[in-house]
Amino acid sequence: MNILDKIIGYISPERAFNRMAYREAIRGYDAATFDRLNNDWQPAFGTFEQNATGSRDVIRGRARAAEMNSDLAESAVKAILRNVIGVGIKPQAKVRSGGGKLNSQLNKKIEREWNKWIKAKNCDIRGVSTFYELQEMALRRMLYDGEILINKTAQGDYLPLAIQLIEAENIGSVSFSNGKNTIINGVEINDYGKTIAYHVYKTDPLGVRSFKSERLTAQQAFLFYKATRPSQVRGISELALVLKRIHDIDEYMDADLIAARVAACFGAFVTSNNTGRQIASMKRDERGRPVQRLAPGLIQNLRPGESIEFADPKRNAGTASEYSATQTRRISSGLGMSADIVARNINGNFSAARQNLLEDQKTFRSMQQFVIDHFCLPIWDAFIDALFLKGIIPNDYLSNKDKYTEVSWLTPGWSWIDPVKEVNANREAIKAGLTTLESVCSASGEDWEEVLEQRKIEQDRAKEIGVAIDYGVPIEIVDDKEGGENSE
Known part of the structure; x- marks a missing residue:
């Protein structure tokens, strides 16, 4: 009630009551009110890129700091990688003959070529990682960085195809347009928001950047990220929702450790009203310090005028495990998983464990399908193209691409x-x-x-x-x- 309402209430309580009743009636949604209880509740207006542009780099940097230093963050990410990728999401060629039956001979030939190409020296432009290791790396980078750019180069030795992973900070452009297209944070889009190309800076392994960008078309490269809004053209860390909580729990556990170390430092302080001459006569060690000691069962008479006080640092040791468990549950639920699988601490009966497992599997299956649709299939199509260029796929491939790119993916089970x-x-x-x-x-x-x-x-x-x-x-x-x- 403001001052005017108080004055009206003093003169005419009836009118003051009516004013309050009408105000409540037209207030609308509680979530849209601004009062003393929710003044710090800031709304987020604008497109996704307007909200994310100023925060994306900071969130990515903090997520990488968690990757390097937080066991809880790494435990959550490894649980996802372990269950979604495992030893790899593997293809099964499903080319069919004219009669609709599987063409076993051609399918086996394609899979033999695949098993050769996925070796590190053939599929990775650096010659470091196998294809299934690139799968895991791409998903890891999407979780921590929010995105990773996959460039399908023609620089392979075995096939005219090799994969290059380009990290998020290399995507950018000093320009804001390219002809009729708009460039937003290094992504070139048309009037409908469709990605046309990516503008990429080249850097060496130490991060030294060349400020001359290279344009990679959407046919050459694709950005592996999960879009949550139609105005989104770049990714943001999948840990963004829980990153602050991960940092808080790490800080809390560090503070509790310091408190425990302080509590372990038992100390006693002797206060004295003696004169300087009396203090000078006390027995001292070789360094000139007064000789004082504590021993079990010791009965020590103090000098006249001396008293002793013991240090008693306070530490609430009982709340650390409870706080950690509560925060871990909230972090896990924010990532769509149970706390059991993140903390590797299985509690409860068989029914509870099975229910958690089934819910976690729904999360992992959804992520597996996302990896298949947005990472595996584009690379598989490029792989079949490379086989055609090598002469392994029949000549009618260009007019029957859908027939020869048919594939199913075998995901790791549980x-x-x-x-x-x-x-x-x-x-x-x-x-x-x-x-x-x-x-x-x-x-x-x-x-x-x-x-x-x-x-x-x-x-x-x-x-x-x-x-x-x-x-x-x-x-x-x-x-x-x-x-x-x-x-x-």
Whole structure:
């Protein structure tokens, strides 16, 4: 109630009441009010790039500092990398013949070439990382830096294709336009916001920059980042939401450690009203310091005029673990994961552990699909292009690109919490037609065709040497002589 309302209330309480009632009625949303309780609640107006441009570099730098110094940040990121990428998201070529059946001969040839190309010396322009290590590096940089630019160069030795990862700070431009296109933070876009090209500065490993930028078209390169708004053209660290909390918990634990070290320093202070002559007569060591000691069971008579006070530094030792656990839960939930998987501290019963696992798997599957769509598929298309240039893909490739770039990706799976229950449930689901062997194998990171082929090898070998293997109901192997090896 302001001064005017108080005056009106003093003269006419009825009118003052009506004023307050009408004010409450037209107030609207509580979230839009400005009062003493939410004056520090600042709204964020503008496009994504308007909000992010002044903060992106600072957030990226702080995220990298957390990468170098925060075990909690690294634990969260490694949990994502471990479950999303694992040993790699691997392709299975799915080219089909004219009859619609898988062209096994061509698919195996493509996969053999892939297995050669993914070696570090062939796929990485630096010759340092394998393709699956580049997968992990790209996702790590997206999590910490918010983005990474992938350049599909033609400088490869084995194939006319090699991958170059360009870090975020190299993306930029001193220009604001290129013809009719607009350049925003180094990204050239058209009137509809579609990315046309990237303007990149060259730097050496020590970060010495050449201020002459190079233009990479969207056909040559693509920016690996996750957009959350239609006005976004650059990425921002995926840790931005929880980065301050990670810093706070690290600072808190450091402060608690200092408090513990101070508390461990037991000290006693002797105060004296004695004269200088009396103090000078005290027994001293070789350095001239008064000899004073504490010992178990010691009874020490003080001189007249002396008293003793003990240091008692205060430390609230009981709150550190509780604070750490609470903050870790909030950080984990902000990243879409359970605290169990981030802190590697599994508590609770079987049902709770299974529920956390299922929720975490939903997060990881979503991220796996994102990596497939925005990292793996563009590189796979470029790889098939390179195979065509090498003469491995048939000549009708240019008119049938969709046919020859068909692929499925095998993601790393997860172990079952209760294998017996899971296996029995999957067996019944397959028998009832509710799922397939491919789906079940994919969930555990296995290739169903390789599983069947290996099973056939084991059965034949066991039969050859006379060893019985209990596989349950035997599978009848049908040899399809028509479509299996047909190359067109």
